[in-house]
Amino acid sequence: MNMKKNVIITGTSTGVGFEAAILFAKNNFKVYASMRNLDKSEALREKIQKEALDIEILELDVTSLQSIKNAVETVIEKDGRIDLLINNAGAGFAKTTEQASEDEIRWVTEVNYLGVVFCTQTVLPYMRAQRSGQIINVTSVGGLVGQPFNELYCGAKFAVEGFAEGLAAYVSKAFNIKISNIEPGGISTEFMTSAIGKTVVDGQLASGEYLPIFEKYLAANQQRASEDAAQVYQTGLQVAEVILDVAQSENPPMRVRTSSWAEDFCHLKTQADPDGTKLVQTITESFL
Template structure:
């Protein structure tokens, strides 16, 4: 029997790259995908070490690109066992400052991109009556935060998507869903958000500039546990994937658990609510 097969989106840097390495080292065959193959240096370096990783182009903003990538994988492999929706984009801007093009783009990547990938992989997993679909969300998918309203909205939508899918695709078709909710991640993701602020000048001499300064200052004063490295989070995810049953939701640190506690203490994994919905609407 061959290795279990995992597909990961957004693997050029950060958590996607670390997940590719961690899963391959754990014995998986990994398809590391990204929109721009010119940014594949990190993946190529992993492949050069002999890890079981293949590089593939996949743009989450294009349904045809996603469908083509998945079809290519299925032509080579017996099955896709795990699909990780990791590709995402941060956005620190107020509703007043953001253009329509900007906030549509955030949703197109963070939310609609995930929907496109799930739409493409579902027929295969449904036919097999087996598979796992993981999303990299954020504590921002559970708790709204200052100046992050558009980003949080895109992640709140992602949470609702997964919560709904799990209510029927798991009991009827054996497909499991898990949402990963880290706090801060020490990666290029955060640096990109800050560079967006500097390049746009959105907050310069703006009524919201004092809010931005207070926000950035408060983050600097937070305990070290607010942020984790991509490698730390990847290890936690891979360890969780060894479980027979996945939680619907998984925070990755004590800090993230504490930050979301007012919404999660009664049902930390999200499974109690999911089972209640199933009992309410899908009694057989």
């Protein structure tokens, strides 16, 4: 029987998920690194080979419940348990609500919110049966603070925050299943590139009356990036290190920002209860 704790990580082809898979493997976890498109697994396979890492690559598309179930069953067949789920898969999206198509709105919600719900739903019976487990969601400062042109993305991330908070209020104490949200600010990975790329498919991010506002938004973004790159943008590895820290914590926080910039950005929302633990305790006491 494998004595290492095992972890399923979603969205490991690039960025935070990629770095987390490697970091967790180096810290005595058996890692199931999952991704939607196995064609993008080459870089991770090279790392596994080169450093003899205990990582198994799985196909898992968070927008397909059947795909999630197949991946989880594979882990149960091999190890008989799931110790940790890291809901990392997600995608940025910047577009006005008016100009987003129905398909885009459904897609951004599925990838960033429903994927988390379905992955969590699928592992819960196993964690409940073993009376232990941990679920870590990689959300965003956009899960606490709404931002212009990102309202559809932020809406999905806000939903993850509420889902996790409500779930933690009763599964943590009853079944010893710990739940945390990791809230990065800017990350210098392919995430940002794909967020912008996704929105320029039709050649225009915003048009008509929205265009001058959007241009102002982009200019401010670029200026902030060039002036404060060191403070605003973290690497995927820096965020992965925070995730590992939470995974190894005896009493993990309900939520944690990953940088001082992210902390400052969310200060008005979080100052009364920075790590969210008091709130979950209060909710539990109020209802149960």
